[in-house]
Amino acid sequence: MSELELPLSSLLEYDYAQVKICRANLSDVAAIHLVTQAAYAEYRTLIPYSSIWLETPQLITVEMQLGPILLSVFNGRIVGSVRCHVEHEEGEGDFMYIHRLAVLPTYRRQGLGCALVRAVEALAKSENLLQVRLETRAAQPENYHFYQKLGYELGEISLYLPDGSPRSYWMSKDLANERKQSELMTSSHR
Numbered sequence: 001m002s003e004l005e006l007p008l009s010s011l012l013e014y015d016y017a018q019v020k021i022c023r024a025n026l027s028d029v030a031a032i033h034l035v036t037q038a039a040y041a042e043y044r045t046l047i048p049y050s051s052i053w054l055e056t057p058q059l060i061t062v063e064m065q066l067g068p069i070l071l072s073v074f075n076g077r078i079v080g081s082v083r084c085h086v087e088h089e090e091g092e093g094d095f096m097y098i099h100r101l102a103v104l105p106t107y108r109r110q111g112l113g114c115a116l117v118r119a120v121e122a123l124a125k126s127e128n129l130l131q132v133r134l135e136t137r138a139a140q141p142e143n144y145h146f147y148q149k150l151g152y153e154l155g156e157i158s159l160y161l162p163d164g165s166p167r168s169y170w171m172s173k174d175l176a177n178e179r180k181q182s183e184l185m186t187s188s189h190r
Contacts, residue, residue: 039102096124
């Protein structure tokens with residue numbers, strides 16, 4: 001693990017001295033795999049078609065070449081992770097893509113998922129990217145609400161199930177608008 005150069009207090013709604021947001025190293029792959037599988041286990045019957053069930057530590061190692069995996073470490077233990085990488089869409093430009101946000105069930109609702117998403121957003125900003133995108137499953141409306149609270153907007157249906165119903169939706173957050181609002185607030189306080 002290598003610590004990100006981001007102040008944790010700017011990522012969490014409330015500060016935990018025992019929590020660190022770190023960039024994963026290859027030595028973390030086995031733990032990332034275990035945490036991800038444990039975090040998603042309760043959804044096995046809800047999303048049996050997900051590629052999560054086929055994931056191996058070797059696939060995570062390959063994925064690390066696309067972009068960073070960020071970790072939430074609580075008292076020295078990896079309790080959450082999120083993966084991200086830069087993608088390009090013709091006519092739209094580059095954006096940061098978030099996927100596989102995972103927090104162990106006993107550590108949920110403590111701000112760790114939020115901290116991981118905010119860390120990805122900070123990383124995107126540091127790379128001068130103006131947008132963050134993700135896909136959320138239609139079968140998990142709680143995920144939609146989680147991201148909506150963080151400022152993400154619902155977009156188009158990204159995939160369909162064989163019966164024609166939506167499988168997942170795109171969500172995105174415009175970081176340029178966030179930056180403009182921050183600049184306006186700063187200039188109004190001068």
